[in-house]
Amino acid sequence: MRIKVGFGFDVHQLKDNHPFIVGGVNLEHHRGAFGHSDADVLLHAICDALLGAANLRDIGFHFKNTDPRWKGISSLILLQETVKLLKEKSFVVGNIDAMLCLEAPKINPHIPQMQENIAKAMGISIEDISIKATTNEQMGFVGREEGVVAYAVCLIEKV
Structure with a gap:
């Protein structure tokens, strides 16, 4: 088996009175992430980590922000x-380790639901998904x- 590691990064602008979806969870907050899709920064970073590990380019290549689909x-x-x-390239996911960086809202209460959403979408165990959060100390x-x-970082294996 060949093991590969991938790294993903994503950033989204926050706007007043906009939905804030992270890890498939709609967070209650006065600001939300803005983007072409639902702007789920966590899932975008995970997608980029997975695609990079498999040498499949990046999320923007496969899901262009100019495509109305x-x-x-x-x-x-x-x-x-x-x-x-x-x-399609015979890879399976070993694990995901992700970090969110934001001041508010608090993410900890939502992590179990995010893990459940991600595990279901990927067909892997919740035990294989780590999500952490930190602030930027108001900087x-x-x-x-x-x-x-x-x-996000991931481990994938060729089977």
């Missing part, structure tokens, strides 16, 4: 499509609540 779509669907692309665009950042 992806306008407003749930990023859980993008994640499912990403996993299909990996399966920079994240600290001013102008944006949200996510990082």
Whole structure:
């Protein structure tokens, strides 16, 4: 078996009175992430990690932000499509480790639901999905609540 590691990063601008979906969970907050799809920064970083590990380019290559098919779509669907692309190349996912960076809202209470959503979309165990969160200590665009950042690493195996 060949083991590969991938890294993903995503960032989205936050806007007032906009939905804030992270890990497939709609968070209650006065600001939300803005983007072509549902702007789920966590799932976008995970998709990029998976695609990169399999040498399949990046999320923008497969799900262009100029394509009306992806306008407003749930990023859980993008994640499912990403996993299909990996399966076509005979890869299975070993694990995901992800980090969210935002000032608010608090993410900890939502992590179990995010893990469940991701596990279901990917067809893997919740035990194989780690999600953590931190603040930016009120520094920079994240600290001013102008944006949200996510990082993800993954392990995939060729079968």
